[in-house]
Amino acid sequence: MTEPPLLIVVLAAGKGTRMKSALPKVLHPIAGMPMLGHVLALAGSVGASGVAVVIGPDMDNVRAEALKRHPGAEIYTQHNQIGTADAVLAARDAIAAHAGDVIVLYADTPLIETATIERLRSALSAGAGVVVLGFQAADPAGYGRLITAADGSLATIREDKDASPDERAVRLCNSGVLAFRVPDLASLLGRIGNANAKGEYYLTDAVEIARADGHRAMVVLCPEDEVLGVNARDQLATAEGIFQARRRRAAMQDGATLIAPETVWFSSDTRLGRDVVIEPNVFFGPGVVVEDDVRINANCHIEGATVRRGARVGPFARLRPGADLGPDVHIGNFVEVKNVTMGAGAKANHLAYLGDGEVGAKANIGAGTIFCNYDGFNKHRTEIGDGAFIGSNSSLVAPLKIGPGAYVGSGSVITKNVAADALALERSPQEEREGWAAKFRTMMARRKAKP
Secondary structure: OOOOOEEEEEEOOOOOHHHOOOOOHHHOEEOOEEHHHHHHHHHHHOOOOEEEEEEOOOOHHHHHHHHHHOOOOEEEEOOOOOOHHHHHHOOHHHHHOOOOEEEEEEOOOOOOOHHHHHHHHHHHHOOEEEEEEEEEOOOOOOOOEEEEOOOOOEEEEEOHHHOOHHHHOOOEEEEEEEEEOOOOHHHHHHOOOOOOOOOOOOHHHHHHHHHHOOOEEEEEEOOHHHHOOOOOHHHHHHHHHHHHHHHHHHHHHOOOEEOOHHHEEOOOOOEEOOOOEEOOOEEEOOOOEEOOOOEEOOOOEEOOOEEOOOOEEOOOOEEOOOOEEOOOOEEEEOOEEEEEEEOOOOEEEEOOEEEEEEEOOOOEEOOOOEEEOEOOOOEOOEEEOOOOEEOOOOEEEOOEEEOOOOEEOOOOEEOOOEOOOOEEOOOOOOOOOOOHHHHHHHHHHHHHHOO
16 A cells, blocks of 8 residues: 655754754754754655755754755744744644645654654554654653553653653653644644643644544654754764764674774765775764775774775875775875875875875875975866876975876975976985084084083
């Protein structure tokens, strides 16, 4: 049976005052992606036919991020923040125009997995009109409690401040995530009142109203850490840790070796091939692709780079955006590569800066080489041909082309193009003065001895 269309409503209007930040809470990143981005990626992964994002007033940066991550999203503003039901009803137009399932997610709850959303939809398909995502809390204080009926269905959700002592003893708690399959959700939500301790319009009251309308309410369980809400910096760090643990485990299950997994940090979009070996203390920023049979040695920082099959990186290397290492390339200790394409088998094994250019296949870049790419105003390219040899401690002043097979002598400052198979040298004549050092020491000793 074909599932009905799915609308996901993402609530992103919270101010996040406990973060103590000028940046809206939902834009704080986990694994290099704003929390809002994680939730919108989840919406994409479950095939939502529509996405509505509810933001607060003057949240233009949240609007921009939502449209960047999900260009088709509809953006609505909650002008008076008086509860979660009020927030969902800010997207009334999207809800009223939608015929199908509706799931409400929170932009500060970024760790929910695709399989969990699929289980919510399965419960709807099994006959529930409302499904609540719940969890068994280690410490339920502060959470809304899920109160079940004798037949196992959900009877009501009781907010902590409104719960009786017996209800507060319940450990089955509400995550806030709800899924609906009802004919007129906007009308149902419009009947929610605010007769509670906070005087707010609770989305959770939809359960009792739906039951009164004859709809069955159910609970789907997930692990507690999956529905961690992030309201403060310590919770942000906890969420980061949960994400990283998942990602490390997935990397190893997919065929990568992590020698010290707890010291490797991934971004949300890091892609690893098989038989990749990653040594300790490696950080992957956004936009990294690592192909099969690559070895990343210890203490490397990699961002916006592609590392192709069989390459070796590090230890203590830095790959910046635009670095593209071809097959079997070697980048060694204290080498930095930025916006440079390196051909198959090229090597820069020690203490070099390669910025803005191209290095041909099997070229060798000696220790201490610098691509002098910036003149204070503009960046310029250095192009090195296949099989060229750049001697140690060379400065290559861009724009510059060094032909295939050419040699650059150690210690040279090269400012002009070098022809294929040529030798380029640029050195001042060496001068030697016999006996100078002994005379100098004698003179300095006398000066030092004077009172």
